[in-house]
Amino acid sequence: MxxxxxxxxxxxxxxxxxxxxxxxxxxxxxxxxxxxxxxxxxxxxxxxxxxxxxxxxxxxxxxxxxxxxxxxxxxxxxxxxxxxxxxxxxxxxxxxxxxxxxxxxxxxxxxxxxxxxxxxxxxxxxxxxxxxxxxxxxxxxxxxxxxxxxxxxxxxxxxxxxxxxxxxxxxxxxxxxxxxxxxxxxxxxxxxxxxxxxxxxxxxxIASENKVEDLIQHFYMQTDEKQKFELLKQVTMSENPDTCMVFCRTQDRTDELTERLDRAGYSCDKIHGGMVQDERFDVMNEFKRGDFRYLIATDIAARGIDVANVSLVINYDLPLELPAYTHRSGRTGRAGNSGKVVSFVETGREEHRLDSIREYTNANLVELSAMPSADIGAFWAKMDEQQERKTAAIEKVSEDILKIYINGGKQKKLRAGDFVGTITAIDGVTADDIGIITIEPTCSFIEIHNGKGHHVIKALKETTIKGKKLKVYPAKK
Missing domain, CATH: 3.40.50.300 (P-loop containing nucleotide triphosphate hydrolases)
Structure with a gap:
């Protein structure tokens, strides 16, 4: 240390x-x-x-x-x-x-x-x-x-x-x-x-060592609604990022674009406010782990979400609110890493919004008339390639910790003290080996530290807790 x-x-x-x-x-x-x-x-x-x-x-x-x-x-x-x-x-x-x-x-x-x-x-x-x-x-x-x-x-x-x-x-x-x-x-x-x-x-x-404008390059491309999807494919194939976020203005737009990209063979998923909370969490966790490469999102994912190594952000739709541009852009260029933002601007309709974004953010938005030619073979090879799994923070500190499941909880009048007393009576186990205890109505979860989880499971299968014989095995969640 x-x-x-x-x-x-x-x-x-x-x-x-x-x-x-x-x-x-x-x-x-x-x-x-x-x-x-x-x-x-x-x-x-x-x-x-x-x-x-x-x-x-x-x-x-x-x-x-x-x-x-x-x-x-x-x-x-x-x-x-x-x-x-x-x-x-x-x-x-x-x-x-x-x-x-x-x-x-x-x-x-x-x-x-x-x-x-x-x-x-x-x-x-x-x-x-x-x-x-x-x-x-x-x-x-x-x-x-x-x-x-x-x-x-x-x-x-x-x-x-x-x-x-x-x-x-x-x-x-x-x-x-x-x-x-x-x-x-x-x-x-x-x-x-x-x-x-x-x-x-x-x-x-806090004055950052690397100013945001030094870490993130801002570009925009003139287009119209009918050409956006083809332009998106050109940008992504040319840039070929490991991880990318694409922002849409509405839930319906997010659903539609995700379906089109999925049909086109992209490794992608979506997140927006119309999804149930558990589904949103599951998608974010999968994206953080590297289970897929492209996250299509509304502004719900534009703030406070930390995903490592997002190198490209695409504004498929310009945001309606000016601060949203800053928050979307902030998904890249994090923790000293460089990033790139590409925004699609509808010709004849959105130039004024682009000017407002430029004035609000003081960002140097550079126009791109075309993307460099893409290595199509390399793009699809990466799309088929399994990303290196990104380890979540909680996993890094859980190597010697095993969460165990016990099929008894509040309804069987079990309390934390009952579990602690039983577990510390096991040979070689002390209170310092017991982590977080969560007691639900019909079951309980106990974290066992210091690599002693399987030893505790084996011992608990041969004893009773508060006079009750209970099922014990490694937890699935």
Whole structure:
């Protein structure tokens, strides 16, 4: 582990996770935010996408929360469900060896299931304003032990009209707390919100080593609606990216384009707001793993989603809102990598929108009249080629951890203490080998650390838990 992380006086379990996650050295935003949060100071930070912002607050939070406390100690308020779930996964990965549990609360998911999860030990919560407020008002989320409140992507919370809900949430928060606000811009609205919620905050405006305009090349091509699909094929075949995102304006357009590309032989899938949440998560996870190369999306995937090595973004349709161009472009050029954005502009109809984008972003949009000739054989060879599997962060810190399934839960009146007592009675197993325990109505899941999972399964098959003989085997999820 590099000494650069040791300067923050992090606990050994956090340092171990950072090493497994290949966090070689802190980014600029992490250099500034981690010490401030650890020292208990309120702060507001402006940082570009891909700067390591989530880890900047997740690392000190995971370091500071107490494992023994059952009630949530940190809350992260996000504008989207996808970002809430990504924060949950990042917190789980960073806090893996400290055995921390994180939950994501958002709409279109069963309230009762979330209520059950909140009754169990949960250290960190990430969620969207509406569902968070529901739990607070109904008393299913107890905020009394919260030490940290993070307001992530404050500008987007404002843009989406969530400010009143966030203000209602803040009214439930303990007066003694650390509050941090992160935003892509410090607009007048964001400054106004910060003045209400933060106490004499430290301010950080992160100047990236590599400016976004240096990392991302912006191009546009004049076309008409009838020629767009053929132009898309020309661009993708010429560029032949490993991973690409194509943005459409509507759900119907996304469905239609995905079908056409699929019929044409492209390795692709889609994501938009009309899909059920679990399906959206499945698609994003498959894209992150490299199961397919082209993701066709509406603006739902344009913000807060971190996918490694997206080298090309195509605006099949120009966005209706100017900030969306920045957020779409931000899917490439992340973490110091270069990227390219190509936008299709309908001749005679959209030049004014292009001018507005150029003025808003100050980006150097260069017109392309034609694409370089493509190596068609190389394009289709890559399309048929299995991508190198990208390892998810949580997998990197789970090599010696096995989640086991037990067919007994709340309905059989089983509690965490029953499992801990039985498992620690197994020869060679201690409480330090037991990770997150999740008890559902009819079953339970227990994470066993340090490579002892199969040993525990074998022993549990030969004993009883609270006098009950239960089925035990490796969990499928």
């Amino acid at each position: 590099t000494t650069k992380w040791k300067q923050f006086d992090l606990s050994p379990s956090i340092l171990e996770a950072l090493e497994k996650l290949s966090y070689t050295s802190p980014t600029e935003v992490q250099e500034q935010v981690i010490p401030a949060l650890k020292s208990g100071k309120d702060l507001m930070a402006k940082a570009q996408t891909g700067s390591g912002k989530t880890a900047a607050y997740a690392i000190p939070i995971c370091d500071q929360v107490e494992w023994e406390e059952n009630k949530p100690q940190a809350l992260v308020i996000t504008p989207t469900r996808e970002l809430a779930d990504q924060v949950r996964l990042d917190a789980l990965a960073i806090g893996r060896f400290k055995r921390l549990k994180a939950a994501a609360l958002f709409g279109r998911q069963p309230f009762a299931k979330q209520k059950l999860e909140l009754k169990q030990k949960t250290h960190i919560i990430a969620g969207t304003p509406g569902r968070l407020l529901d739990h607070l008002e109904k008393g299913t989320f107890d905020p009394s032990k919260l030490k940290y409140v993070i307001i992530d992507e404050a500008d987007e919370l404002f843009n989406r009209g969530f400010v009143e809900q966030v203000e209602a949430i803040m009214a439930f928060m303990p007066k003694t707390r650390v509050t941090a606000l992160f935003s892509a811009t410090f607009s007048k609205e964001v400054e106004s919100l910060a003045s209400k919620w933060l106490k004499t905050p430290e301010r950080f405006e």
